Amino acid sequence: MNYKVFARKWRPKKFCEVVGQLHVVKAIIHSLNLNRMHHAYIFTGTRGSGKTTIARLFAKGLNCETQITSDVCGSCKNCSDIESGCFIDLIEIDAASKSKVEDTRSFLDNVQYSPSQGKFKVYLIDEVHMLSRHSFNALLKTLEEPPKHVKFILVTTEYQKLPETILSRCLQFYFKPLNIIQIVTQLKYICNQENINIDTENSLEFLAYAARGSIRDALNLLEQAMILGKNNITIDVINSMLGLLHIEHALSLIESLTNGNINKIMNQIDNYSILGINWDYLFEEILIVLQKIAIYQFSPHSLKNQISIVEIKDIEKRMHKLSDFISPENVQLYYQIFLLGRRELSYAPSHRIGMEMTMLRALAFCPVNLDSKSEQYYNSENTSNKEEVCKNFSKKNVTQLININKYTDSISDKKQQIQNNFNNVTHTEKIKNIQDLTNVSGSKLEKLQLSLTNQAVINNKIISSNSKIRPQYPISHVTSEILDARNKLIKYQRDYKQSMLTKTKSNINTQDEQGLEDILRRFTNIDVKISKDGDIHNKKK
Numbered sequence: 099m100n101y102k103v104f105a106r107k108w109r110p111k112k113f114c115e116v117v118g119q120l121h122v123v124k125a126i127i128h129s130l131n132l133n134r135m136h137h138a139y140i141f142t143g144t145r146g147s148g149k150t151t152i153a154r155l156f157a158k159g160l161n162c163e164t165q166i167t168s169d170v171c172g173s174c175k176n177c178s179d180i181e182s183g184c185f186i187d188l189i190e191i192d193a194a195s196k197s198k199v200e201d202t203r204s205f206l207d208n209v210q211y212s213p214s215q216g217k218f219k220v221y222l223i224d225e226v227h228m229l230s231r232h233s234f235n236a237l238l239k240t241l242e243e244p245p246k247h248v249k250f251i252l253v254t255t256e257y258q259k260l261p262e263t264i265l266s267r268c269l270q271f272y273f274k275p276l277n278i279i280q281i282v283t284q285l286k287y288i289c290n291q292e293n294i295n296i297d298t299e300n301s302l303e304f305l306a307y308a309a310r311g312s313i314r315d316a317l318n319l320l321e322q323a324m325i326l327g328k329n330n331i332t333i334d335v336i337n338s339m340l341g342l343l344h345i346e347h348a349l350s351l352i353e354s355l356t357n358g359n360i361n362k363i364m365n366q367i368d369n370y371s372i373l374g375i376n377w378d379y380l381f382e383e384i385l386i387v388l389q390k391i392a393i394y395q396f397s398p399h400s401l402k403n404q405i406s407i408v409e410i411k412d413i414e415k416r417m418h419k420l421s422d423f424i425s426p427e428n429v430q431l432y433y434q435i436f437l438l439g440r441r442e443l444s445y446a447p448s449h450r451i452g453m454e455m456t457m458l459r460a461l462a463f464c465p466v467n468l469d470s471k472s473e474q475y476y477n478s479e480n481t482s483n484k485e486e487v488c489k490n491f492s493k494k495n496v497t498q499l500i501n502i503n504k505y506t507d508s509i510s511d512k513k514q515q516i517q518n519n520f521n522n523v524t525h526t527e528k529i530k531n532i533q534d535l536t537n538v539s540g541s542k543l544e545k546l547q548l549s550l551t552n553q554a555v556i557n558n559k560i561i562s563s564n565s566k567i568r569p570q571y572p573i574s575h576v577t578s579e580i581l582d583a584r585n586k587l588i589k590y591q592r593d594y595k596q597s598m599l600t601k602t603k604s605n606i607n608t609q610d611e612q613g614l615e616d617i618l619r620r621f622t623n624i625d626v627k628i629s630k631d632g633d634i635h636n637k638k639k
């Protein structure tokens with residue numbers, strides 16, 4: 099009848115037995131040794147990271163009968179009472195069940211009385227973020243200036259829910275999730291002590307991975323595996339206990355999604371439903387996988403693999419492969435879609451429908467990764483490559499590709515047309531008299547106007563469809579051409595007037611003069627128009 103579960107039996111009894119959290123343990127040991135203790139602490143971090151354990155050790159250090167010390171004896175009455183949970187001056191309050199202001203007031207009424215057994219009264223308030231607003235307000239005054247014999251330790255998993263006024267009155271310690279190596283080391287030690295046989299270290303790593311940073315979860319899993327395997331922990335036992343890793347579910351769903359295999363997706367969802375999977379948890383895993391894929395795409399070296407499990411290595415390999423296949427934009431899009439799907443899960447008729455609709459939404463927005471493939475298609479110059487790309491697509495996608503093909507062809511036709519126009523425009527003509535100038539300038543003007551309009555139309559189309567293809571002659575180029583021509587004309591006009599002053603007789607008739615003025619006027623107009631267009635173009639950029 100004296101059997102204690104591992105999580106309680108192997109709870110550290112001294113500071114030196116604590117796994118991880120060195121930054122917290124060090125600070126508390128120093129403050130105990132120097133006898134400089136703050137009156138209020140906040141311990142925050144994920145579940146099973148050692149918050150309550152260290153809070154109790156702190157209470158031991160304060161109340162050990164030897165002295166205030168970090169090296170608790172563990173054998174005196176106070177130490178053993180704290181361990182067994184019957185020390186009268188360690189008051190543990192569960193804020194989740196006692197969140198009302200009346201509850202808070204009732205324990206605050208007793209704060210002023212001296213401790214009855216030890217040297218300090220330690221108030222350990224668990225899940226403190228669950229307290230009501232009035233409870234926090236009632237706590238403020240005492241938390242700021244408590245009696246000398248009182249210490250507060252507020253424990254929470256969600257410190258961001260605490261009011262600023264509470265946070266500023268406390269010393270805050272953040273507890274990190276334990277890494278796999280730390281958990282495996284502790285599990286190995288316990289297996290040795292408990293005479294549990296393990297086939298390879300891999301099985302312990304598997305357990306540690308499934309515990310997701312929580313030593314308590316890891317110990318519970320170890321106990322479960324020990325009972326199932328009758329004191330022998332093997333990979334087979336772990337596999338039958340944990341089933342597939344949850345991340346495997348998420349990964350294979352994303353693989354089917356990128357293949358656009360709707361039947362497979364529906365089958366998988368059906369299977370998961372039979373397994374009784376937690377859909378919210380599956381959403382979370384999908385988001386984690388997408389995040390890892392995104393990191394693979396941008397900085398593959400930052401994902402250092404600290405575990406040696408063969409199965410997990412295989413999973414990493416598959417994620418790496420996916421990161422080559424999905425474009426970064428689509429990874430971001432999927433992430434958004436699944437994030438939204440998870441948020442709206444509670445509104446869905448059932449969680450399964452929520453998952454199905456999110457999958458279909460992801461499919462609807464990214465039809466078989468067409469974007470990345472068509473990019474590849476755009477860039478490919480030779481036809482053999484084009485055919486190769488086309489082969490990888492279903493019929494429907496091939497028709498889409500053909501449409502794109504037609505579109506790019508029409509674009510290249512127009513580009514050729516523009517080029518021809520420009521060749522004509524830049525062609526040099528000899529000007530013998532003012533009549534030639536009028537003719538040449540007139541034709542130049544028309545051609546420039548024509549090419550300019552074409553350019554603008556195509557430009558708009560190209561900008562809206564694919565920013566990668568740009569015409570060879572941007573509008574700014576045309577503008578400078580025309581302005582250049584206009585400057586030359588103005589110079590010619592000035593020279594012409596100069597010559598008119600010196601010459602009394604003129605062979606230029608009024609018709610020629612009018613023609614020249616007309617050209618100049620039209621060029622001035624065009625100047626305004628172009629710079630306007632140019633502005634619009636620039637804005638679009």
Ligand SMILES: [Zn+2]
Pocket residue numbers: 161162163164170171172173174175176177
């Ligand atoms: Zn003691």
